[in-house]
Amino acid sequence: MNDLTERQRLILALVVRHYTETAQPVGSQRLVDCYKLNMSTATVRNEMGMLTECGYLRQPHTSAGRVPTEEGYRYFVTHVVYPSDLPEPARDTISHQFYQARQDVEVWMPLAASILAQHSRAASIVTAPHSERSHYKHVELISTQGRQVLMVLVMTGGEVSQQILTLAEPVAQERMSAAADRLNQICLGRTTEEIAAIPPRADSLEKDILTLVLQDMNRGEQRVSGEIYLDGLTNVLSEPEFLESGDARRAVHLFEERSLLQDLLARTTNNATVGGVQVLIGGEGKWEELKQCSVVLARYGIPGLITGTLGVFGPMRMPYARTIPTVRFMADLLSGLVSETMVGDENE
Amino acid sequence: MNDLTERQRLILALVVRHYTETAQPVGSQRLVDCYKLNMSTATVRNEMGMLTECGYLRQPHTSAGRVPTEEGYRYFVTHVVYPSDLPEPARDTISHQFYQARQDVEVWMPLAASILAQHSRAASIVTAPHSERSHYKHVELISTQGRQVLMVLVMTGGEVSQQILTLAEPVAQERMSAAADRLNQICLGRTTEEIAAIPPRADSLEKDILTLVLQDMNRGEQRVSGEIYLDGLTNVLSEPEFLESGDARRAVHLFEERSLLQDLLARTTNNATVGGVQVLIGGEGKWEELKQCSVVLARYGIPGLITGTLGVFGPMRMPYARTIPTVRFMADLLSGLVSETMVGDENE
DNA sequence: ATTAGCACTCTCAAGGCGAGAGTGCTAAAA
């Protein structure tokens, strides 16, 4: 597929670049003017004709300039911009912002989403790190008014989940605490399977709790990803291609319907990757919702142990040369955070 | 201000109703046709003229039908639809949906947002219940690889927060657990002030933790509201008034910028209320972002103890007669949930 | 007090027109 001449690649790159900047179809004249090419418009036209035949460019109508096709973008992404790193100053800025929030686990994910959105000028998606196998750490029972008990379950790694347990009859806080203590001793550090294998408890309260704990842990493992954080939707809505037509609504819909997002994230991260970063252009026929859009995704964390996904969502006309390194850098950064703080217990 | 004749009120109501349904300016002819009024179009025209003079209606241009003004909506809301309840079947549906999720504390808020959005066909806002004074329940220290410790703090009421503590040197998990145990005994059920008054600990680890706990509790109390849950943005974006013009973007922006939302929620809930529900029409000059929009808000929970806010955000042209009762019912329902499960400890 | 009738106003969609931008092709130049 790498069957383009050097000059054709140049022209393709320039068309992509100019189009991403102006959102207007770009003609031969404009190209020569803007980039001081030392060839005539006719030559450019011929090359453009070639590129159009190959399917990398197309014209919206007979007498308009050219616009990159999905193929065009893909060629551009894989053969032109791939091996580049995020410039030093941007990296410093991002690292600094994270350093300031290093204590606040709770803001990490929203912060990552915010930074990603800001630097890519598009919408960002970040999922919290999620481990496929949960390890029990601690359960806490909080008595409430009636026969209802709030159960807070903490996993190693810091994942927290809550459930309500409704008792047959009121139970004193002391008895609940005692039951919790016993379970905490028995279950500490165990996986779902190990806990399921524990012989049933004599005490009916403890049995009930254990059932709920298992249910909770199971649910956590079923889930494909951790919580999803989004930011920068306004960025993509202000792009001209979304100003009218229902595309904007479809984009927002994708963002609101978490199950759609999860589908997207789940299915993508299994494919082959480019330098750790995946680029999904125009939905690739599969995703009706992102006809005019592209998604740049990466995994972070520790493969097989605890991982998350992050990425950027924007118009197909996207500054990939900036976006891809940003996503990659962010993924590396979060991987660092995760391995510093989220594991360790696993080795005990 | 209640200076309208019965007939004028009728006509105002019909204009509002018809406009909310069609999004088109409504003329005298149409009104007579659609609602089988036993008066002539001329009469209707005269009355409309009156209503226009009073400022309740206006015409987009000389020869178009009438459209309600903000005043018009306000009059409609306060004098026409106010005392009505949500119809039985809708109430049942909602109650049922909540009953099915009664165990799952974690889905309550998103579920509330989803239901609210669905029933009002607009965007919904729900904040998690939040108490002004936190009471310490339990702290958990989770060792990680290096000198970093993940601290999980649980309040009575079930609020959970996390922080990272960086130690000067590695500490064994046993020592940390012991320290946590001691603090748990000392601090159980105490408020921020009471904990602040505890004499400084000898052990430097315990001192560090206590500092962090206080910091966390303080931050929780500073916050105006709990976490914010949103849903149904697509509903409002599909309304015709948002199809073009930058209004859509402004709406999305309001939804993304949590601080804006918090401002909105905070400032509104102090004002006078109508049957427990507040209606903010067209931003009331104060909120640039919701020029064309209305917000219907209510508080829920136990006043002074633990409260949250919920509401609906949509175009000014909103079916208030449905929306207001829905919001009220939802607030009552969440209040019930909160008082069943979130308090109780307070009385010990 | 209500209504029929009428002249008037204004928007909106459709059609026509010219300017501008860009193309493809051909033939000449390098």
Place this chain on the structure above:
DNA sequence: TTTTAGCACTCTCGCCTTGAGAGTGCTAAT
């Protein structure tokens, strides 16, 4: 053989005009 200049052609877009339709306000009659 490759590049370039020239030219005829095509298509969009903005602008204007025009006519239909909807709705109004006013006046005079009921």
